[in-house]
Amino acid sequence: MRFVFGPVSSRRFGLSLGVDLSLDRKRCNYDCLYCELSKAKRVNFFDEPADWQAIVSEVEAALKTRAPEKLTITANGEPTLYPYLDALIDGLNAIKGGAKLMILSNGSTIGDEATAKTLAKLDVVKLSLDAAEAKAFKKVDRPDKRADIEAIIEAMARFRARYAGEFVVEVLLVKGANDTETNFDALAIALGKIKPDRIDIGTIERPSAYAVQAVADETMRSLANRLTGLNARIIPARHKRPNAAPDCASPDRHTLDRIAPDHPSSALASPDRVATDRITSDCLSSDRVVPDRHSFDRVSLIDLLKRRSLSAAEAVAILDERALALLNELLISGEIIIKTQNNKTFYAIS
Numbered sequence: 196m197r198f199v200f201g202p203v204s205s206r207r208f209g210l211s212l213g214v215d216l217s218l219d220r221k222r223c224n225y226d227c228l229y230c231e232l233s234k235a236k237r238v239n240f241f242d243e244p245a246d247w248q249a250i251v252s253e254v255e256a257a258l259k260t261r262a263p264e265k266l267t268i269t270a271n272g273e274p275t276l277y278p279y280l281d282a283l284i285d286g287l288n289a290i291k292g293g294a295k296l297m298i299l300s301n302g303s304t305i306g307d308e309a310t311a312k313t314l315a316k317l318d319v320v321k322l323s324l325d326a327a328e329a330k331a332f333k334k335v336d337r338p339d340k341r342a343d344i345e346a347i348i349e350a351m352a353r354f355r356a357r358y359a360g361e362f363v364v365e366v367l368l369v370k371g372a373n374d375t376e377t378n379f380d381a382l383a384i385a386l387g388k389i390k391p392d393r394i395d396i397g398t399i400e401r402p403s404a405y406a407v408q409a410v411a412d413e414t415m416r417s418l419a420n421r422l423t424g425l426n427a428r429i430i431p432a433r434h435k436r437p438n439a440a441p442d443c444a445s446p447d448r449h450t451l452d453r454i455a456p457d458h459p460s461s462a463l464a465s466p467d468r469v470a471t472d473r474i475t476s477d478c479l480s481s482d483r484v485v486p487d488r489h490s491f492d493r494v495s496l497i498d499l500l501k502r503r504s505l506s507a508a509e510a511v512a513i514l515d516e517r518a519l520a521l522l523n524e525l526l527i528s529g530e531i532i533i534k535t536q537n538n539k540t541f542y543a544i545s
């Protein structure tokens with residue numbers, strides 16, 4: 196499988212089979228402070244797009260053995276930039292069976308009539324709206340200079356009016372960027388116009404492209420209280436949820452984590468060994484879904500880590516023993532390092 200991953204258990208969207216449209220590199224028109232992918236030049240188009248029929252065929256094959264609640268279209272970047280999205284959605288709708296078809300998008304292209312028409316064919320649409328103030332929007336999402344947040348908000352409201360499916364808006368908070376009362380008062384007005392079915396408010400949980408910090412729980416609660424009359428909820432960090440399994444499958448912005456627990460064994464002998472063992476054991480005791488574990492050679496493992504850091508739980512969940520040994524070698528040689536975010540350990544390129 197190249198395009199399909201999972202299913203993974205997402206806190207917000209249930210058991211989801213991911214469909215990744217941008218396997219080889221990040222393709223995005225934003226450069227968010229909190230992006231979990233490595234920094235990359237902003238783009239407004241998908242070069243070398245994958246064949247949509249090949250993607251549908253892979254999903255069809257996966258659905259023969261897996262029964263997810265959702266089929267989630269994502270990308271290492273922005274999935275609505277994929278040029279064959281309309282054909283792909285038609286193809287997936289034809290074979291999805293009992294699963295709901297969903298997209299995770301940054302919302303930037305919703306003003307494009309063809310894109311809005313395409314997204315209206317989905318069962319669930321998740322768009323991001325981190326700021327309603329232009330200054331905060333530019334600071335947190337670092338969009339292409341032509342992006343106009345007022346136009347995006349108007350387009351989201353127009354989309355709501357035509358869209359009968361489940362519409363979720365996500366607000367991700369970064370300390371010192373979009374966590375102000377004025378931004379939230381502007382968001383309250385914008386979201387009152389947009390009228391999504393649900394608003395999810397969260398903050399950084401994983402190492403980001405830029406050195407930014409999460410917003411404190413108390414601040415999030417206080418800001419969320421300004422969205423009166425709207426169906427807003429704070430998504431607590433996984434490690435702060437009572438009885439929550441460790442970070443086996445926490446969602447991120449536009450890509451569902453490709454992880455879930457698997458085998459208990461781990462060849463990883465690193466400073467994090469104790470924590471890793473505990474996490475693996477906890478994950479295994481949950482009822483999560485077992486994914487494929489993968490073998491990586493040195494180049495592909497470094498490539499994976501360049502795109503996204505890997506938590507200790509993810510490492511033992513998705514890497515086979517040879518790849519775990521390689522991870523250890525990279526750690527010893529200094530080619531990768533350990534980073535800590537929210538008391539969790541991640542492996543990242545040094």
Ligand code: SF4
Nearest residue numbers: 223225227230272301
């Ligand atoms: S978080 Fe999403 S929208 Fe932002 S830069 Fe990363 S991929 Fe793009």
